[in-house]
Amino acid sequence: MERLENVHAAIDALAAELVAGVRSGTQEQLTHTAIEVRAAQARCESVLSRVVREVDTRGSYSLDSALSPVSWLRMHTAMTPREASGCVKTARALASGRLDATAAALAGGLIDPAHARLIAAGTQGAPAGAVALIEPEALAVAKAADPRAVA
Numbered sequence: 001m002e003r004l005e006n007v008h009a010a011i012d013a014l015a016a017e018l019v020a021g022v023r024s025g026t027q028e029q030l031t032h033t034a035i036e037v038r039a040a041q042a043r044c045e046s047v048l049s050r051v052v053r054e055v056d057t058r059g060s061y062s063l064d065s066a067l068s069p070v071s072w073l074r075m076h077t078a079m080t081p082r083e084a085s086g087c088v089k090t091a092r093a094l095a096s097g098r099l100d101a102t103a104a105a106l107a108g109g110l111i112d113p114a115h116a117r118l119i120a121a122g123t124q125g126a127p128a129g130a131v132a133l134i135e136p137e138a139l140a141v142a143k144a145a146d147p148r149a150v151a
Contacts, residue, residue, distance in 0.1 A: 014040075018033055018037065021033065038109075038112065039108075039109030039110070040109060041109075041113075042106055042107075042108075042109040042110070042111065042112055042113055043106075043107060043108070043109045045106065045113040045116075046103070046106045046107040048087070049087070049090060049091040049094055049095075049103075049106070049116075050091070050095075052069060052073060052087055052088055052091040053091040053092065053094070053095040055069055055072060056069040056088060056091065056092065057095075064076070068088075069088045070084045070085050070088050071084075073087060073088065086117050086121075089117075089120060089121070089124075090113075090116055090117045090120045090121075093120035093121075093123070093124065094106070094116065094120060098123065098128060098131050099119065099120060099123065099131070099135060101135055101136065101139055102115075102116055102119045102120070102135060102138075102139060103116075105139055105142070105143070110143055111139065111142040111143060112142070112146075112147060114147035115138075115142035115147050115150050116142075117147075118138075118142075118147055118150045118151050119134075119135065119138045119139070119142065119150065122134070122138065122150075122151075123135065123138075138150055
């Protein structure tokens with residue numbers, strides 16, 4: 001728990017630092033801040049994905065009287081059923097070893113969580129050889145465009 005308290009303190013300090021510069025920031029500084037905040041959100045989403053996959057793999061959602069990882073996620077995060085289901089499916093896909101480059105891009109803040117969800121959904125059920133061909137192209141689009149382009 002102490003580790004999480006330290007993380008919260010670091011996030012609070014980072015947020016305060018970023019907010020402090022908003023009023024006085026130049027357009028270039030504001031643009032850079034927006035880009036970095038979105039990248040940080042993606043990194044956090046990558047951590048959530050790993051947590052969800054670990055709970056799913058362990059089956060520990062049942063310790064909270066949840067019937068599935070989706071219901072566990074909804075119980076603790078107030079996600080909609082669709083959001084929670086998508087999060088669990090994406091977590092499974094990213095942990096499968098078939099989308100390692102997508103998982104790394106999300107963890108590095110290079111793509112948005114919506115990009116990762118679309119790539120995971122778009123490759124679901126595809127043969128490994130097809131995924132190996134699709135993923136690099138989908139990632140190239142994801143790094144340059146919004147999720148609609150990836151879809």
